[in-house]
Each structure stands twice: as C-alpha cells, then as structure tokens.
Amino acid sequence: MLSALIKKEFLLEFRQKSTLGGVLVYVVGTIFVSALCFKGKLDKPTWNALFWVITLFTSVTISGKSFLKETGGHGLFNYLYYSPRQFIVAKVLYNMVFMLALSIVTFFFYGFFVQNEVGNMPLFFIVLILASTGLAGTLSLMSAIAAKASGNFAMMSILSFPVVMPLIMVTIKLSKQAVDGIEWAGVGFDFISILAALNVLTLALSFLLFPYLWRD
Amino acid sequence: MKHTYKILSVLLILYTLVWGLLGLVPRLDILNETIRNVFYHVPIWFAMLFMMGVSLFYSIKTLGSKNPLKNDSKAFNAAIVGFFFSIPGITTGSLWAKYTWGTWWTFQDPKLNGVAISILIYLAYFILRASVDDESKRARISAVYNIFAFVMMNVFIMVLPRLTDSLHPGNGGNPAFAKYDMDNNMRLVFYPAVIGWILFSVWLFEIKNRITFIKNKLNDQET
Numbered sequence: 001m002l003s004a005l006i007k008k009e010f011l012l013e014f015r016q017k018s019t020l021g022g023v024l025v026y027v028v029g030t031i032f033v034s035a036l037c038f039k040g041k042l043d044k045p046t047w048n049a050l051f052w053v054i055t056l057f058t059s060v061t062i063s064g065k066s067f068l069k070e071t072g073g074h075g076l077f078n079y080l081y082y083s084p085r086q087f088i089v090a091k092v093l094y095n096m097v098f099m100l101a102l103s104i105v106t107f108f109f110y111g112f113f114v115q116n117e118v119g120n121m122p123l124f125f126i127v128l129i130l131a132s133t134g135l136a137g138t139l140s141l142m143s144a145i146a147a148k149a150s151g152n153f154a155m156m157s158i159l160s161f162p163v164v165m166p167l168i169m170v171t172i173k174l175s176k177q178a179v180d181g182i183e184w185a186g187v188g189f190d191f192i193s194i195l196a197a198l199n200v201l202t203l204a205l206s207f208l209l210f211p212y213l214w215r216d
Numbered sequence: 217m218k219h220t221y222k223i224l225s226v227l228l229i230l231y232t233l234v235w236g237l238l239g240l241v242p243r244l245d246i247l248n249e250t251i252r253n254v255f256y257h258v259p260i261w262f263a264m265l266f267m268m269g270v271s272l273f274y275s276i277k278t279l280g281s282k283n284p285l286k287n288d289s290k291a292f293n294a295a296i297v298g299f300f301f302s303i304p305g306i307t308t309g310s311l312w313a314k315y316t317w318g319t320w321w322t323f324q325d326p327k328l329n330g331v332a333i334s335i336l337i338y339l340a341y342f343i344l345r346a347s348v349d350d351e352s353k354r355a356r357i358s359a360v361y362n363i364f365a366f367v368m369m370n371v372f373i374m375v376l377p378r379l380t381d382s383l384h385p386g387n388g389g390n391p392a393f394a395k396y397d398m399d400n401n402m403r404l405v406f407y408p409a410v411i412g413w414i415l416f417s418v419w420l421f422e423i424k425n426r427i428t429f430i431k432n433k434l435n436d437q438e439t
Contacts, residue, residue: 162340212279
C-alpha cells in the first residue's frame with residue numbers, strides 16, 4: 001500500500017510535466033539571477049548562505065504544493081481510501097526523495113554558474129542529504145496544516161519559516177565547515193547528530209500528529 | 217483558600233523587586249551591578265517557558281479529548297500570557313545587553329536568535345488561529361501546530377545554545393551566573409523570584425480563562 005502511494009505521487013508529478021519543469025526553471029532561474037547579481041565573486045560565507053537560502057525557498061515552493069492540491073474531490077478520495085499514517089509517510093518519503101534530487105540539481109547548477117567553493121565534498125554531501133530530508137519532512141507537515149487552514153501559499157511561508165530555522169542554522173554552521181574544507185577531526189559531529197535527530201523528530205511528530213489533521 | 221497563591225505571588229515579586237536592588241551581590245568584572253538583572257530577566261523567561269508548557273499541555277489535551285473547544289481556548293490563553301511575558305523578557309535583556317555588551321541586540325548569541333524565532337513561531341500560531349473560522353477545525357489544526365512549534369522552539373533555545381558559544385553569562389568564557397558564581401545571597405532572591413513570577417503568570421492565565429468563559433456565556437445568550 002505504501003509503495004503504491006509513493007508510486008502514485010511520482011506518477012502524478014511526472015505526468016504533469018509543467019510542475020516538474022516549473023520547479024527546475026525556478027531553481028536554475030534563481031541561481032542564474034544570483035550569479036548575475038554577484039557577478040561570480042562571492043566569498044565563502046556568502047556562498048554558503050546564498051546556497052541555503054535558495055534551497056530553503058525551493059523546498060518551501062515544492063513542499064508547499066504537496067498538500068495544497070489534495071483538497072476537494074482528491075481529499076475525499078484519499079480520506080476514504082488510505083489510512084492517514086500511510087498517507088503522511090508516503091508524502092514525506094516522496095518529498096524527501098524529490099527534495100534530495102532537487103538539491104543535488106541545485107548544487108550542480110550553483111557550482112556551474114556561480115562557482116564551487118566546497119573544500120570537504122563528502123561532508124557537504126552528508127549535510128546536503130540530511131538537510132534536504134529534514135526540510136522535506138518539516139515542510140510536508142506544515143503544508144498539510146496550511147492546506148487545512150486556508151489553502152494559500154502565504155500561510156505556508158508564515159508557518160514554516162520559523163519552525164525550519166533550527167534546522168537551517170545547524171545546516172549553515174556545518175556546511176560552513178564543509179566549505180572551509182575542515183579536516184574530519186575538526187568537524188562538529190555534535191551538529192551532525194543534531195541534524196539527524198531533527199530528521200527523526202520531525203518524522204515522528206508528523207506520524208503522530210497527522211491523523212488529527214486528517215478528518216474534517 | 218484559593219487566593220493564597222495570588223497574594224503569595226505579589227508578596228514574592230515585591231520582595232524580589234526591592235531586595236534584588238538592595239541585597240548583596242558578588243562583584244564580578246564586566247557585570248558589576250548589572251548582575252541584579254538575573255532577578256528580573258531570568259525569572260520572566262522562566263514564567264514564559266512555563267506558560268508555553270501549559271499551552272502545550274492543553275494542546276495535547278485538545279487532541280485527545282471529547283470536548284476540544286474548552287481545552288483549545290485554554291491553550292490559546294496560555295500562549296497569549298506566555299507571549300505577553302516575552303515582552304518584558306526581551307526589554308530587560310536588551311537593556312542589560314546595552315550596558316554589558318554595548319549593544320541592544322546581537323546576532324552572535326544563539327539564545328537571542330532562538331528567542332526571536334520563538335516569538336515568530338507564536339505569532340504564526342496566532343495568525344493560523346485567526347485564519348480558520350470553524351471552531352473545532354481551528355482547535356485541531358492549531359493544536360497540531362502548537363505541539364510541533366513547542367518542540368522546535370525547545371530545540372532552538374535549549375539544545376543549540378548548549379552546543380555553541382553563547383555570550384550569555386554562564387555559557388562560554390564569560391563571568392557567569394553559573395552555579396559557582398551565584399552565591400547564597402543571590403539564591404535567596406533568585407528562587408523566590410522564579411516562583412513569584414510563575415505564580416503571577418498562573419494568575420494572569422486564570423483571568424484570561426474567566427474572560428473567555430464570560431464571553432462565551434454572553435455569546436450563547438445572544439443567540
């Protein structure tokens with residue numbers, strides 16, 4: 001059932017090529033604009049901050065949609081057909097995979113248009129993976145709340161920006177170390193475990209709380 | 217006597233306001249006399265955190281109970297009172313920072329960032345509540361957000377400052393209110409202040425609840 005749900009999400013996403021294409025153009029467009037604005041001259045802290053700001057906005061954009069389209073007839077069908085726990089797990093997993101793919105694409109284009117400043121590549125990818133899954137997890141639940149509340153996109157940003165801040169702060173700190181190319185001995189493993197713990201925490205909370213959002 | 221705790225809170229707060237200024241404090245570099253702010257600033261934050269905890273408690277009850285509306289309005293009232301306490305909390309902190317750090321606000325300190333974000337979180341909570349018209353729906357949605365928000369707030373103000381250097385006394389290499397710096401004279405004022413402010417917040421919470429109750433009654437009579 002779970003795999004069928006995840007498969008459904010992917011099918012829906014790839015059938016509507018306009019949304020997928022739209023997101024890609026959004027990412028590339030943002031990066032290109034920033035590259036033009038900064039004229040390719042960024043110092044390391046700015047490079048780091050800009051990258052995560054772009055990732056944050058991308059993830060809010062794509063995760064925000066994930067529940068906004070599940071209203072009306074769609075919502076009723078899902079309600080009758082699936083259990084809430086399966087539904088949220090499928091959504092979160094799908095969003096995680098999608099967000100991860102998207103942030104790798106972002107990193108590629110960012111490195112291409114702006115420049116690649118990363119010194120410690122493996123660490124950066126660990127951070128990238130944990131951050132994008134964490135973002136996707138948090139934002140999925142926020143999207144569900146926003147969709148139930150008013151269904152507009154402004155609500156999504158109001159609700160989600162403050163609650164993803166802890167994640168973003170830890171991510172930026174770690175990613176700064178990766179960009180500076182710190183040796184493994186100096187890496188803040190405390191922060192990596194915090195990041196992983198935030199992932200687990202968000203998943204657990206979504207799993208517990210989503211059933212209450214479900215019925216109308 | 218149900219009024220005992222109210223009288224107690226007023227007496228304790230009066231005592232700490234006066235004795236906080238008159239009592240003996242250790243002489244420390246940089247802090248000097250501003251160390252007395254620990255009697256006002258810190259207990260107010262404790263009261264705020266306590267009220268946010270009460271709000272969390274009623275939000276959890278909202279999700280579990282058969283009569284969610286009553287618990288929901290309590291959760292909301294507790295959040296309002298807690299939010300109210302963040303204003304003197306920030307003001308006293310900011311004033312103190314001006315005299316010790318030389319600035320009203322700094323982004324170097326994880327606690328300050330955490331507090332700013334917490335305020336944004338609860339503003340978002342209030343906006344979320346305002347945007348839903350249906351009462352029982354509002355109760356469920358805002359309870360879910362409140363639980364999630366409380367956990368994230370605690371990650372920010374409890375966990376992160378312990379991992380990074382904070383400018384706050386007691387963290388990092390600053391002269392501190394930490395256990396070895398707060399002497400027994402200070403404890404005699406500090407702990408009563410904490411209890412006093414928390415009792416005071418409970419009193420405010422009670423008043424808010426009664427106002428809600430009366431408003432509901434009036435609404436019922438009209439319809």
